[in-house]
Amino acid sequence: MDFVGDRLLEQVNVFNETDRRVAGSIAVVDPAGETALDETFDLAPSDSGDDEGAASGDDEQSVAVYDDVWGEAGAYEATVELTGTDIDGQSQASETVTIDDPDEQLLGVALGSETVDEPIGFRVGESLSELA
Numbered sequence: 001m002d003f004v005g006d007r008l009l010e011q012v013n014v015f016n017e018t019d020r021r022v023a024g025s026i027a028v029v030d031p032a033g034e035t036a037l038d039e040t041f042d043l044a045p046s047d048s049g050d051d052e053g054a055a056s057g058d059d060e061q062s063v064a065v066y067d068d069v070w071g072e073a074g075a076y077e078a079t080v081e082l083t084g085t086d087i088d089g090q091s092q093a094s095e096t097v098t099i100d101d102p103d104e105q106l107l108g109v110a111l112g113s114e115t116v117d118e119p120i121g122f123r124v125g126e127s128l129s130e131l132a
Contacts, residue, residue: 009106009128010067014080016043018112023117024082026066026109029076037066040083043111070102071129080109087112093120106131 016022021044028037044060070076081093099105108131110121115132125131 008063008065009131010065011065011069011102011105012037012078012109013131014041014043014064014109014111015046015062015113016111017046017114018087019045019086021045021065021089022082022111024080026064027079028069028107029077030071031076035103036071036076037069039066040065050123063069069107070099070105073100074098076103076107078122080111082111082120084112087119090119093122097122097124099124100108101126103111 012026012028014026021042023040023042025040026037027035030036041064043064046062069102074103075096075098077094077096079092080091097107104126105124106126108125109122110123112115112119113121116123123131
């Protein structure tokens with residue numbers, strides 16, 4: 001899993017774990033108060049495991065990846081806002097994440113994950129398995 005993740009993931013990754021399309025924006029402010037990332041995303045539903053869902057989503061992605069976000073070690077403020085939808089009643093979330101090693105650490109934002117306690121969850125790690 002980490003072998004594949006190392007080739008697909010970037011510094012900031014937004015995962016749609018829901019069964020529906022999710023659009024929104026993500027912003028990251030660096031330790032100096034400057035905007036390091038301000039992007040939108042439109043993510044396909046996560047693969048439900050059935051053949052029909054896999055065939056219809058071949059060209060669409062359920063993850064958005066962004067690189068060149070971390071400049072220096074420190075506390076980054078990450079904010080996600082969903083457009084026209086919510087997940088379990090929540091349409092936005094913010095969290096301060098600490099990046100100790102900008103060359104190695106990744107941020108994963110899980111939308112609707114059953115393994116995260118919140119509808120929009122943030123997790124820092126160095127590999128896909130640490131973000132899962």
